[in-house]
Amino acid sequence: xxxxxxxxxxxKTSFVDEVCSVPGGExxxxxxxxxxxxxxxxxxxxxxxxxxxxxxxxxAGFREELLSSNSMWFCASCxxxxxxxxxxxxxxxxxxxxxxxxxxxGLSTKQSRTxxxxxxxxxxxxxxxxxxxxxxxxxLFLKTNPFAAIKxxxxxxxxxLHGRLPLRPTRIKGMKELKAIMDKAKKLGGAK
Amino acid sequence: MKYYSYYPxxxxxxxxxxxxxxxxxxxxxxxxxxxxxxxxNCCGSTPYNSVNKLEAGAMAARNLALAEKTGLDLVxxxxxxxxxxxxxxxxxxxxxxxxxxxxxxxxxxxxxxxxGVKVRHLAEVLYTDITxxxxxxxxxxxxxxxxxxxxxxxxxxxxxxxxxxxxxxSLDELVASLGAEAVPWELKARCCGSSLIMPxxxxxxxxxxxxxxxxxxxxxxCLVTPCPLCQINLDAYQSQVNSKxxxxxxxxxxxxxxxxxxxxxxxxKELALSKNIVSPMGVLAPYL
Ligand code: SF4
Ligand code: SF4
Numbered sequence: 001x002x003x004x005x006x007x008x009x010x011x012k013t014s015f016v017d018e019v020c021s022v023p024g025g026e027x028x029x030x031x032x033x034x035x036x037x038x039x040x041x042x043x044x045x046x047x048x049x050x051x052x053x054x055x056x057x058x059x060a061g062f063r064e065e066l067l068s069s070n071s072m073w074f075c076a077s078c079x080x081x082x083x084x085x086x087x088x089x090x091x092x093x094x095x096x097x098x099x100x101x102x103x104x105x106g107l108s109t110k111q112s113r114t115x116x117x118x119x120x121x122x123x124x125x126x127x128x129x130x131x132x133x134x135x136x137x138x139x140l141f142l143k144t145n146p147f148a149a150i151k152x153x154x155x156x157x158x159x160x161l162h163g164r165l166p167l168r169p170t171r172i173k174g175m176k177e178l179k180a181i182m183d184k185a186k187k188l189g190g191a192k
Numbered sequence: 193m194k195y196y197s198y199y200p201x202x203x204x205x206x207x208x209x210x211x212x213x214x215x216x217x218x219x220x221x222x223x224x225x226x227x228x229x230x231x232x233n234c235c236g237s238t239p240y241n242s243v244n245k246l247e248a249g250a251m252a253a254r255n256l257a258l259a260e261k262t263g264l265d266l267v268x269x270x271x272x273x274x275x276x277x278x279x280x281x282x283x284x285x286x287x288x289x290x291x292x293x294x295x296x297x298x299x300x301x302x303x304x305x306x307x308g309v310k311v312r313h314l315a316e317v318l319y320t321d322i323t324x325x326x327x328x329x330x331x332x333x334x335x336x337x338x339x340x341x342x343x344x345x346x347x348x349x350x351x352x353x354x355x356x357x358x359x360x361x362s363l364d365e366l367v368a369s370l371g372a373e374a375v376p377w378e379l380k381a382r383c384c385g386s387s388l389i390m391p392x393x394x395x396x397x398x399x400x401x402x403x404x405x406x407x408x409x410x411x412x413x414c415l416v417t418p419c420p421l422c423q424i425n426l427d428a429y430q431s432q433v434n435s436k437x438x439x440x441x442x443x444x445x446x447x448x449x450x451x452x453x454x455x456x457x458x459x460x461k462e463l464a465l466s467k468n469i470v471s472p473m474g475v476l477a478p479y480l
Contacts, residue, residue, distance in 0.1 A: 023245050023283045023290055042383040043395055074392065076399075077238050077275075078383035079350035083357040092351070099242035113391035118239035125240060125251065129233040131202040140390060152393065155428050162467045164209045164428075170202075173231045177301035178254060184300035185250035188293045 015063040022100055024093025031055045037081035037091040047071040051081060051091050054098070067107040072098040073114040113144045126182055129172030134165050194321055196312075197262045198226035199255060199277070201270035201420070202234050207428075208270070208420030213464040214449040215269055215314065221330065221456045222322050226267065229258055235273045236280075238387065249290060250297040252280040257298055257305040269314040269449070271347035271419035272386075277311045278352060315418040315448060316354045319362040324369035332457035333479045334371030340451070341412035342367050342374050343403070344381040345422040357381070363448065367416060370455035377410040379403050384425040393432070400425050401433045404441045413475045414444040416451045423447055427469045444472035454479050 019025040037051035044050045048069035049057060057066045072095035081091040099118070102108045108115040120139045124131045137156065141149035159165040172178065204212030219226050232255050234240075240248035255277065259266040268274050284291045285307050298304055318327070342363035349355045355362045360381055364374035384403060385396025403426065407415055417423050427445040434441055446468065453463040460480055465472055473480075 023249075023287055024279070042399055043385075043388070046392075046395055074388070074395065076346075076383050076386045076388050076396075078346040078386070079275075079357075080346070080383070082351040090351070096238070096242045097245075100245055103243050114388070117387070117391040118242055121237065121239035122243050122247075125234040125236060130205075131234050131237070133203065133206050137390065144391075148393075152432075155432060158431070158469050159207055159424075159428055162209075162469055164207050164467060166206055170205060172233050174233075174301070177303075178233055178251075181250050181254055181297050181301040181303070182247060185247045185294070185297035186244075188246060188296060 015061045016059050018101060019058050019094060019097050022097035024090055025097035027087070027089045028055060028058060028094055030087045031059070031089050032087055034086060036084050036086065037089075040080040040084050042078060042080070043074045043076055046074045051095075055089065055091065055094065058094070058098075064107065067098065067102040067105060068109055070109045070112045072096075072102070073109065073112040113140065116140060116143050124169075128169045129175055129178050130170045132169035134167065135169060193223050193225050195225045195227065195264055196267040196317065197259045197264040198228045199232055199235075199259070199266055199268040199273060200228065201268055201273040203420040203424075204269060207424050208447075210450060210464040210467040211269055211420055211423070211447045213462070213467075214447055214453050217458045217462045218449045218453045218456065221453075221458060222318075222327065224317070224322065227262065227264065229255060229262070229266070232258065235276045237272055237276055241276065241279075246290070246293055246297070249280050249283065249294045252277055253284065253294045253298055253305050254301065254303060256281060256284075256309050257303040259309045260305060265310045265312050267312050267314050267317055269418060271313065271345055272421060274311065274313040275347040275351070281307070281309065281311055313348055313354070313418070315348055315363065315366075318448075318452075319366060320354065324365045327366065327452065328369040331370055331455045333455050335451070335455050335479055336371045338372040338475065338479070339375050339411050339413045340367045340372045341377050341407035341410065341415045342380055343407070343415045343417040343422060343426070343445075345417055345419040346381065346383050346386070348418055349381055363416065363418070366448065367451070370452060372451070372455075375410045375412050377406050377412065379406045384422045386421045386425070389425050389429060396425060397429065397433050397436050400429060401437050401439065404430065404433060404439070404443055408441060408443060412443065414446055414472060416446045416448050418448045430470055442470060444468060444470045444475055446472055
């Protein structure tokens with residue numbers, strides 16, 4: 001029958017494979033849609049699509065809908081779903097994998113401030129080798145909603161008055177080495 | 193004397209200063225030598241792992257590589273650092289491709305990591321290595337009559353903590369070893385909203401309100417937690433909860449090292465008790 005075989009068309013990586021390839025996302029195929037993750041999730045009420053549905057949508061290939069939704073950005077990384085899932089899926093890790101893919105494909109939602117916060121955090125960590133919390137907070141509010149900062153100002157002031165919000169960042173000594181490591185990691189790229 | 197490599201984490205030097213400061217005298221009193229990891233960097237935390245896994249892995253792995261040279265267990269008092277360093281450590285062991293690339297990146301900074309480090313949480317060291325009995329034998333100011341809600345938060349016990357992920361008991365035992373009463377309460381390992389407090393304050397404030405309500409209803413005079421994020425949310429944002437939900441909580445939230453320190457007779461100043469936003473001085477007065 002060999003002569004009837006045709007060459008397979010160039011296979012585009014499916015969404016589920018894409019998620020599987022991010023560390024922590026490997027087990028998604030064995031989900032039985034029991035709903036334990038959704039039932040356990042402390043923030044699920046706010047998600048465009050709740051955790052169980054997120055898993056179903058990955059497997060059904062709803063890439064754009066999902067990556068542009070607010071869903072995974074509400075994950076607080078409490079890992080309740082992960083310890084309760086009967087199939088060892090690690091839904092929390094899948095949410096993080098979806099965040100990675102949303103950032104990489106430029107689809108991150110504007111409806112949530114979390115993607116911006118995460119980027120501010122990353123910039124801060126890369127810039128000094130340590131996270132500078134005050135700088136990160138200011139940047140987040142400037143980039144999103146400066147007026148929201150007014151409401152939270154008393155919290156910041158309280159922390160400052162109790163000596164818990166240093167005005168200057170700490171920088172590690174090995175910044176040159178860290179930068180070399182991070183530049184190399186960036187070059188090696190990809191999610192793996 | 194027990195020796196460990198010590199990884200404070202960024203917040204222990206800023207928003208969680210009372211943790212960073214109180215760890216040191218308590219460790220000394222318990223014969224724990226915490227050797228700070230030379231020039232450690234941010235673990236990358238959850239945000240970096242939600243933006244780029246390889247970069248986040250390389251960032252965390254620099255610490256693991258530095259720790260490997262010491263030959264000691266790497267101990268952190270921060271639950272988020274604990275989860276992130278543990279998870280990267282596991283991925284480095286289980287995913288050869290990931291390990292290879294991370295090591296290629298590390299080589300650019302003249303480092304290499306062979307996977308030989310054990311990452312541990314300070315609370316686990318206190319519970320497993322020092323033990324409640326060991327701590328109890330050093331108590332000079334028993335906290336008799338103090339009702340404490342032990343708040344585990346999430347990442348100390350999930351996804352791969354050392355205690356029961358649903359109904360943990362280690363902190364309760366530590367609290368009891370100090371002579372205090374660990375009140376039973378349902379939400380002791382439920383989520384406080386963690387870093388969502390910044391981008392999504394309404395969601396996190398709702399979760400914090402539930403926790404404070406439950407602890408108060410069960411008669412707690414204060415809460416105790418090992419986690420920087422939990423402490424900040426419950427302590428620094430308590431006034432926001434009060435104004436949003438029309439409540440009047442006045443519940444001090446102590447780091448577990450602060451409470452242990454009081455029972456060991458360490459002066460309040462060394463435990464940075466004045467740096468807690470909701471002042472614990474009232475409830476602790478009888479023991480200071
Ligand atoms: S708990 Fe696990 S098996 Fe059940 S729906 Fe969620 S991911 Fe699927
Ligand atoms: S880890 Fe995330 S998805 Fe899972 S229960 Fe917690 S908040 Fe929900």
